Amino acid sequence: MNKWIKKSAILANAHGYLDKLQSVYPVTLAxxxxxxxxxxxxLKKIFEAHxxxxxxxxxxxxEKFPIKDPYVAFLRRNKxxxxxxxxxxxxxxxxxxxxxxxxxxxxxxxxxxEFNRQIGVLFKRWLPTVGFPVLPEPExxxxxxxxxxxxxxxxxxxxAQNRLGYDIDKGIDMIAKAGKTYFFLGEAKFLTDYGxxxxxxxxxxxxxxxxxKGNTIGMAxxxxxxxxxxxxxxxxxxxxxxxxxLSALLLKDFLLEVNKSDRLPIREPEETYGADDLLFDxxx
Numbered sequence: 001m002n003k004w005i006k007k008s009a010i011l012a013n014a015h016g017y018l019d020k021l022q023s024v025y026p027v028t029l030a031x032x033x034x035x036x037x038x039x040x041x042x043l044k045k046i047f048e049a050h051x052x053x054x055x056x057x058x059x060x061x062x063e064k065f066p067i068k069d070p071y072v073a074f075l076r077r078n079k080x081x082x083x084x085x086x087x088x089x090x091x092x093x094x095x096x097x098x099x100x101x102x103x104x105x106x107x108x109x110x111x112x113x114e115f116n117r118q119i120g121v122l123f124k125r126w127l128p129t130v131g132f133p134v135l136p137e138p139e140x141x142x143x144x145x146x147x148x149x150x151x152x153x154x155x156x157x158x159x160a161q162n163r164l165g166y167d168i169d170k171g172i173d174m175i176a177k178a179g180k181t182y183f184f185l186g187e188a189k190f191l192t193d194y195g196x197x198x199x200x201x202x203x204x205x206x207x208x209x210x211x212x213k214g215n216t217i218g219m220a221x222x223x224x225x226x227x228x229x230x231x232x233x234x235x236x237x238x239x240x241x242x243x244x245x246l247s248a249l250l251l252k253d254f255l256l257e258v259n260k261s262d263r264l265p266i267r268e269p270e271e272t273y274g275a276d277d278l279l280f281d282x283x284x
Contacts, residue, residue: 012227066108219244
């Protein structure tokens with residue numbers, strides 16, 4: 001495995017990993033989503049009138065639909081058309097909502113965002129604390145040493161497309177420069193379990209990390225269960241990788257090393273490690 005994957009695995013299996021990770025992804029008591037009083041009043045009138053179509057149409061305009069139903073995502077695509085074309089589906093969903101009562105439905109709309117939907121925001125909020133300057137484009141281009149590009153998600157993506165040859169249809173959480181090398185990160189990932197959606201998130205991260213064009217390198221910042229030693233399939237997949245894959249907690253060290261040597265440390269001759277090397281108690 002390359003040096004930074006090895007360091008990440010050791011760090012994650014050592015004392016205090018989760019304690020340190022809370023500086024990147026702090027878990028706080030999530031606040032309910034806000035709904036103005038006039039909107040609550042409007043919803044109550046529609047709910048009490050049992051106007052199925054109007055109720056579903058109005059609820060589809062909220063970020064959070066009050067119940068989990070596999071048909072809702074399809075209805076969202078073109079709610080004006082699909083709601084009218086599928087009255088039986090609309091009736092079925094509406095009946096579930098009526099069974100909750102108005103207050104139950106309201107609680108569903110106000111339900112706080114799930115933690116995994118806040119990962120990107122938390123990571124970007126943490127980035128400036130790493131200690132590197134966060135600069136607008138002109139200063140970013142001219143700055144010597146490690147720096148981060150300042151900008152919204154759309155601005156970062158546009159810069160990556162226009163200046164770095166980025167051709168992946170994904171948003172970007174970070175663009176960094178170290179020495180003469182540019183790095184971009186699609187999305188920081190904190191994987192909390194194995195399988196399902198977590199595997200899709202893992203694969204998405206590796207697709208970005210596989211990007212390399214000129215002096216621009218994609219990277220994957222992964223934390224959580226991906227680093228647990230043993231027969232973890234995600235870790236087995238990356239342990240022989242030459243891509244830039246590492247824990248967020250090692251980002252600063254990685255960029256400083258690249259800047260110091262002006263070359264990618266993972267491009268050194270590959271080291272080979274036996275299974276016992278996963279039992280290291282500390283970073284060497």
